[in-house]
Amino acid sequence: MTITPGPLLNGIDSPEDLKKLSREQLHQICDELRQYIIDVVSVYGGHFAASLGVVELSVALHYVYNTPYDQLVWDVGHQAYGHKILTGRRDSFPTNRKYNGISGFPKRGESEYDTFGVGHSSTSISAALGMAIAAKYKGENRKSVAIIGDGAMTAGMAFEALNHAGVADADMLVILNDNCMSIDQNVGALKEYLTDISTSQTYNKFRDDVWHILGKLPVGKNFSRDMVGKLEAGIKGMVSRSSNLFESLKMRYFGPIDGHNITKLVDTLNDLKKIPGPKLLHIVTVKGKGYTLAEQDQTKWHAPGLFDKVTGEIYKKKFEVPQPPKYQDVFGHTLVELAEQNKTIMGITPAMPSGCSMKFMMEKMPDRAFDVGICEQHAATLSAGMATQGLRVFCNIYSSFMQRAYDQVVHDIAIQHLPVVLCLDRAGLVGEDGPTHHGAYDIAYFRCIPNMVISAPMNEQELRNLMYTAQLESNTSPFVIRYPRGEGVMPEWRTPFEEITIGKGRKLKDGRDAAILSFGHPGNFATAAIRELRTEGLDPAHYDIRFVKPLDEALLHEVFSKYKHIVTVEDGTVKGGFGSAILEFMAEHNYQAQVSILGVPDRLVEHGTLKELHHECHYDAPAIAMAVRQILANQVSVTPHGVLATDNPVSFRGELNG
Template sequence: MEITPGTLLKQIDSPADLKKLSREQLHQVCNELRQYIIDVVSVHGGHFGASLGVVELSVALHYVYNTPYDQLVWDVGHQAYGHKILTGRRDIFPSNRKYKGLSGFPKRSESEYDTFGVGHSSTSISAALGMALAAKYKGEDRKSVAVIGDGAMTAGMAFEAMNHAGVSDADMLIILNDNCMSIDPNVGALKEYLTDISLSPTYNKLKDDVWNAIGKLPVGKSFTRAMAHKVAEGIKGAISSSSNLFEALKLRYFGPIDGHNIAKLVDTLEDLKKIPGPKILHIVTVKGKGYALAEKDQTLWHAPGLFDKVSGEIVKKKFNTPQPPKYQDVFGHSIIELAEMNPKIWGVTPAMPSGSSLKFMMEKMPDRAIDVGICEQHAATVSAGLATQGMRVFCNIYSSFMQRAYDQVVHDIAIQKLPVTLCLDRAGLVGEDGPTHHGAYDIPYFRCIPNMIISAPMNEQELRNLMYTSQLESTTLPMVIRYPRGEGVMPEWRTPFEAIEIGKGRKLKDGEEVAILSFGHPGNFAKSAIVELHQYGINPGHYDMRFTKPLDEALLHEVFSKYRKIVTIEDGTTIGGFGSAILEFMAQHGYSAQVKMLGIPDRLVEHGTLKELHAECGYDANAIVATVKELMKDKVQVTSGALLQ
């Protein structure tokens, strides 16, 4: 299907082309840009609602500012599709999130207009402040703008950056895009505070007073810091008491204004360019703006997959047989079963109730399941606090996001030996979201911490049993359960709970000469590979280790006593990961074997489908077959010769 941009949009190959248009034409540009995003995402997939919500802002920013000289930083990047289309990537936009195509997020190596690589939230203010400080130091008249959502604003890092920006005297603008959403609806006191500001009649009147005052200010070189300070002080006196947050941080606050009024946005940004120093503009938008279904169900339409843009019907794969569930849903339903059995169980997630499926427990047991906002550090430590009072907490954080809570896991959980269960969703390669979201590093960064148990299920039954084991009173240490994005392998997954001995693996199959040691879901790749290897007369042993800390030493003594060729497989980096743990065991106990480690290589892996990336990284079933055949090449040659005879 050929997707054609509108008559004005097809003329825009850079912001310079956008600036050639009259202000009266910008409304049409916004309509065409919004329609182009709908057309492309409906056919090719990707994030959806966030970019529709900032179409007018994207156009206004590139119309007013001198990008890329002026630095524009988008927080997270879910909303940057319009930005990409306006900055020379319109015709290749259909390759967005596809293998070897455009990244789904701003990326410095992709375009000079992408000033900062983003994928995790709440970094934009810090980055833009750094850029503004550098510009001031170098004597450059370069503007810095950070666009941050009200969801991302809940993170501690955003407040740390504002605290610094307010006293920095840096010439920067923070644009707070307030739509009451991140992926799920926002939570916490900040949401209520922003709602109060948005609905305050004092603010709405003040907004007009502010712009009228600015309109009377002298411009150019005569507009001094002293004048700006005098105006700011006058404004403060008229602001209602609910504004104290931003004013207390010494950020001059403007707004709220309608983020879908392109004329107002352009006029406002032009005015704010003339005001030096740190300032914040509060705009109110609707996530999914312009597509009724996306406006109505903003969580579903954050990233709906392929859909019919006319009917709104989301394309779903059709199967003739029952299909296995997603691991996240197994977690979401299993924690409810466990919580019904154990009144001490709590669930905690940082702003991902839908993504982690903790939403099921939040609906059924709202007093025992909490969304803390985009605050991974807080999620870890509040879990630790609950654990000190005897609660058994399942803290569910995506593997790549857990990197942000590392200190809290070390200091607040591990050192104190608190039995918090850290459920790492999206462990391993995650597909189209790419390197900012791949859960590649959790095995090594947790393996080096004392008092940690690290486990991974090979299937849904194992996930349920590991969850059951972690909440038992006999489990007295913090426990990691890592599992991948997507489906498992068991359509009939609601199996009875069974305890698993901590550090105990399982032998799935005896073999000859070569053994495959797997950790987690990739054990299923090994099972498929073993079937094919039988065709070459190769009969590998297969061991599902279940735990990488502590290791099942009894099982490993058996393996190294019997096999001289060993393949390790993991959905994580091979540097310091599961395979490294096996090599350490071999060295410590004086064994000698030929070991091949398969997993994520020591490089950044870009985006693509999971199938494409597993193949690229060399640990899918085909790669396992090739690796074992290479280890057993003498036998393969003999077998092939016998077959020819």
């Protein structure tokens, strides 16, 4: 389907074209840009409401600044669609988040206008400050601008960067986009603080008067710029203590101003370009601006999928038979069930209550479930603190976001041997969000930590039983449960709880000649592969290992005693992951076998649908079936070091590693 941009937007192939427009035409270009985003996302999908809220800001920034020489850093990047369209990617925008298409986030390798790759929040101020310091050192008169949402401002890293920026004497601007939203509603004291600033009529009127007066003061021999700054700060302090948070960090504070007033934005940015040093502009916007339904339900319209832009109907697949639930919903409902039985259970998530379904417990038990904002490190240590008092905390963090709390897991949870349950949603490849969000590394980075239990369910029943096991008093260790994004395999998933022996796998099917060892959801791919292989007269065994730490050594002794051809399957990196654990066991016990490791290859995997990415990475059902055929036919090419020459699968012979 061809989507035609408006007449002005159709003529903009770079910010240089945008600068040719008159100020009066900026209103029209904003309207056309907003409509183009609505048209494309409704048909092709993607993040939605965030970019609508910063259309005017995107236009103003590229109109005022000399990009890409002046450098813009968009925090997270959900809101950067307008930026992409204005910087030469208008015609390719329909490929956004599609396999082999443009990225849904700013990406340095994609455009010179994308100055910093983003995906995780709260990095923009640090990056822009680094650029500003570099410009000062090199004697370059380039500007650095960080655009950060108020949700991302809750993270400790943002405050660390502000703390440094105030004394770095570097020329940078932080634009605080205040819309009271991240994906869900913002929480915490900072939200209330910013609300106080933006709603204080007395402060805002007096502030405008102050700016007007200061703008007329002569700056010369008898009235220096420093004196103007001191007078400005003094008057701000008398009028309102609200501005002092940023002023106390030596960031000159301006605002709040209407982030949808394009004329005001352009004038303000032009003024701020002339003011040296670190400064912060506070703008107030509406997430979803210009599309009424998105304004009214901003969480729902953060990334709604395909929809009818006229009626607002979000298209859902229609099925004649019941479909499996999403793993995250099984987690959310199961947590409520367990919490009703066990009064010590608490729930914590860093800003993802809808995404991870912690919202169910927060709605039913608001005194026992907490959204702590975009603060993964705090979430982990908060969980540890609660655990010291005998509470059973389910801390739900996306796998790729858990990377940010690694030190806290090691230092505050594992070393102190606290039985915090770390639920890693979106483990494995996540699809269209791409490499910043793929949860490929958690098996490897947790497997090396002592005192950890690391598990993965193959289906919804297993997820429920692992959650049940983790909260029992008999479990005294940190307990990781990793599961993928999206649907499981069991429409009838509300099964009775059963305790699982920690470190105990299961044999799903006996077989001949070869064995498939799976960890987590990819076990379902193995089951499908076995069905295909049986039509060819091949009959491999299948073992669901369940726990990568501790391993079920009794089960593995059975496997290596019986089979000389083994295929391992996981949705984590092949380096240091589940397959590596199997090789370590094989070497430690002097077994000899040919092992082919299937999983996420040792390279960055870009974005696409899960089906496309599983196929690319060679661990979908056809790839598993092919690996079994090859290993039985002895077609695997082994180097002198025992590693297959291609990036995936990885194959080893025991005699080369023993």
